[in-house]
Amino acid sequence: MEYGLDKRSNALKTFNTTFIIIWLLIACFPFIWTFWGSFKVRADFFSRADWWYAISAFNTLLETGGQFTSKAYSEAWTEGEFWKASRNTIIVTVFVVSISLFLGTLGAYALSRSTERYAFWILIAALIFRAMPHITLVSGYLFPFFELQIWGILPTTIVVLVAINQPFTLWLLYSFFKTVPKELDESALIDGCSYFQAFRYIIMPVMWPGVITAGLFSLMLAYNDFTVTALLLNQENHTMVPKIQSYLGTNQHEGNLMWAVSAVVSATAPLFMLVMFFQRQVISGLTTGAVKG
C-alpha cells in the first residue's frame, strides 16, 4: 500500500524499521545461533562457566585445536546412524508426496466439478478430519496395527501420513481447481474426451502451480512429522525427527547432546533451502486456503 496521499512521518518510518529488525532477530537468531554452535564442542555451546565461550571457542580450541569442529556432525551421521534416519526420511517423503498428490488431484478435481450436495458435505467432513489431533488417530492405529503385525515398518507410516494429509491437500487443490474455468474441460468433453482424458490432458497441464504448492505442503508434513513417525516406526526405521528426540533421551554419551544439535541443523538446512526456492508457492498455498476457504 504505497499511496501518493499517505505521508508517513519520519518517526513512524524509523519505528517501523526498528520493529521489523527486532522481529527478524527474534525469528532468525535462534537458527543462526544453533548453526554457529553446532561447530563447537559441548562445553562451549552449553557452557556452565561462561556463555562467552560459545563465541570465543575456548574449549573447542583446547579439545580440537581449531576454532570450529565438525566432530558432532561426523559422529552423528556415522555412529549415531543419522544417515539411516535421513534415508528413511527421503523414502517416506518421496512416497507421501507422490501418492498424496495423485489421490488429491483426482479427488479435488471431482469435488470442484460436482454440483451435488454431497460434495459440500465431503468438504466439511474433510475440515473436521483436518482438526483431529494426530495423536488421537495414532492411539486408534496402534492396537489394530499390532494385531495385524504391520507396526514399525515404513509402508504403514507412508499410508498413514498420506491419509492424514488428504484433508488439507483436498481443500488446497479444490480451491486451485475452482480457479480453472469450467468451460475448458466442458469443451474437451464436447469434443469427445472422457472425464479422465479431460483431466489428464486439459486440466493438469494448467494446474502445475497448484500441484507444486500442494506437493510442498505434503512434503513439509511428511518431513516434519513427529507424532506418527515416533510412535508407528521401530527404532531401526526412525526418520530424522524422532531420531533427534532419541539423541536427547540417552544421556550416557557425552556427545549425544551435540549430536542432537548437529542433527537439528542437518535436518533444517534442506528445508530452508527448499522454502527459499519455493517461497512464492508456500505463500500462495497458505493464502488460497485462507481467502477462498
Place this chain on the structure above:
Amino acid sequence: MPNKTFFWFFLPTGLAMILFIGLPIISTGIQSFYAQHDQVVKEVKKCDPFGCTVSIVVDQEATSILRDEKPLGKFNGFGTYVDRNHLAIEQISDFWKETDSFGEFINQVTNLPFYKALLFTLTYCLFVTPNVLLLGFIIALSLNAISRKIRGPLIFGTILPMIVTPLVGSLVLFWMIDAEGIIGANLQLMMEDPYLSLKSSRTLTWITIIIYGIWHHSPFAFVVFYAALQTVPQEPVEAAIIDGASRYQRIRHIVLPHIYPVVTFVALISLMDNFRVFEPIIGFSAEGSAQSLSWLIYDNLVNEEVILFGSAAATSMMTIIGIAILLAPVLIRTWKEFRTAR
C-alpha cells in the same frame, strides 16, 4: 459431473480417509471401553518343617494366555472415563465435601492429571491465539510499508519459525533459554540468581511454552494477513485520508472490516492447532510442570510396562469432544450459510 464418474475419481482419496481417519476414530472409541487385564494371581502353599504358609503370587503363564486370548483387555464400560486419571468423578465429590473453601477445591481438582492437562491446554490456547493474531497483524502491516525490493528476503526470514517442525523449533529455543544457554545464563547474571532456570518454576515453564507458541504460530497469521492486505481496495483508504482520518482510524474502520473473514479463519486454524499442543512439551522437557491433553495420550502410549490403550483412548475421545465444541460454532454458521445459499 455424473455421480458414477465422481465416485471413481473420489474413491482412492475417500478410501484413504475412511480407512485411516474414520476407522481409527471408531477404533479409539471401542478401545476406550476396555482396560488392560489385571494380573492373574494364584495361591501357592509352601510347606516346610515349621508349618505351611499360603502366599499369593502372579501367575505369569495364565496372565499371558489371557492377554493373548483377549488382546483388547477386559470390558470396562465407562470405567476408564470416570477413574482417577480421567474425569475423576469420585475424587471430585470427595474434594467437594472435604475442602473448606472454593479456592482450595479448585486447587485440589487441578492437581488431578486430566484437569491439570486441560487447564494447561486451555491456558495455552487462550494466551497464544489472540497474541498470534495481534503480532501477525502488526508484522503484516509494518512489512507492507517497507520497500517492495527488499520484502522477499524479509518475508523469508519471517516465516522461518513456522516451517520448522515444533520439536526442532522448541529445541532451538530451549538450548538458548536453558540455564547453560546464552539467554538463560545472561538472565542468571542479570538477576544475580544462580539457581534461576526454566525448570525451577511452573509459571516460568508455562510462560516459556506460551512464548514459543506465539513465536511459532505468528508467521502463519502474518502470511495470511499479508496476502489479505494486498487485496484492500485503494479508493476508500484514499478517501479516508482526504477526510482526515488518522492512521489508526483507517486501520480500524477500513482495513479491519475488509480482512475480517480472514481473521476468523486464522483464529479457527490456530485454535485447532493450539489445542493439540504436544511437541513443545517434549522439546522443552517440561513434562514435570506442563502437561497437555495430547501429551497425556502420548505418555500412555509410550508406557514401558504395558501400553495403556484404554486410558489413551479415553483421553483421545475427550480431546475429540473438545475439538467438536471448538468447531461447533463454525460448523453451525457454515450450515446456515449453505441453507440460505440454496
